[in-house]
Ligand code: HEC
């Protein structure tokens with residue numbers, strides 16, 4: 001009898017420890033994985049699968065593939081390459097969605113629901129029991145966004161071989177993209193920056209700076225934290241932002257035919 005009592009005490013202890021190792025907290029909200037499970041089964045299972053392995057019913061038709069949560073490899077983090085994301089990182093990803101992929105924004109769910117989902121998603125990988133999240137990397141203020149900074153960023157884009165994957169015009173068609181794969185062996189190409197009005201891990205300059213220092217884990221996009229200093233990283237951010245046309249010089253005026261919309265250029269090419 002006593003032995004059973006001790007055993008069950010140990011069991012309760014073990015469960016408490018497990019729960020503590022996995023605690024999820026955003027501000028004053030603590031995540032509840034049980035509630036998260038119900039939401040997951042309703043909203044996420046079709047893509048990410050019942051076991052969180054990314055093999056949901058829709059997965060065969062998706063590119064990029066839904067994330068396999070069992071490996072705990074995440075693209076959008078504030079933490080160094082190879083480390084676990086913070087709860088806030090996962091929460092922000094859920095809220096934002098992942099642009100240029102099938103991952104929708106879950107902003108319509110309540111904050112509590114999103115925190116509960118984060119708690120449940122973490123449960124798919126033992127790493128969240130065993131490791132702590134990495135320490136978020138600082139995003140220092142840097143050199144201002146001037147024409148000179150863009151020019152320096154351009155030179156670094158060449159020197160660091162960003163173009164070999166992203167292409168000279170940021171269209172994602174550099175010479176190295178052939179045969180690029182992600183950590184699951186699926187073909188991956190950088191997406192076309194010129195068509196993107198948002199980036200995967202957020203749209204602000206700070207979000208892009210963060211990607212350059214963290215890298216996108218599970219993809220060929222490396223971290224440049226050791227290769228470039230803060231000012232250089234900001235120069236690169238300012239340059240890459242010009243691909244989106246946001247800060248590009250005014251486009252060359254094209255004379256369009258008022259009725260047909262045919263441009264003078266295409267007429268001349270015939
Ligand atoms: C329509 C399919 C679809 C649904 C539904 C969906 N996802 Fe995703 N999700 C994806 C795809 C595809 C990716 C991979 C995006 C990429 O790698 O660029 C992804 C990636 C993720 C990531 C990883 C992001 C990163 O930084 O690597 C998380 C976390 C995530 N989804 C959580 C969820 C949760 C929680 C739900 C339900 C509330 C959900 N997803 C519903 C398709 C989906």
Ligand code: HEC
Pocket residue numbers: 075156157160161162163164165166176180188189190191198199200201202207208211212216219220221222224236240
């Ligand atoms: C070995 C190939 C490779 C090199 C070199 C490389 N990238 Fe990438 N990069 C990628 C791939 C692939 C992706 C897209 C990953 C994805 O879709 O999940 C990416 C994504 C990005 C993104 C998108 C991040 C977001 O939040 O959406 C930015 C910005 C970026 N790269 C900038 C750079 C810059 C600047 C350099 C050079 C300093 C560089 N990359 C070098 C392959 C590369």
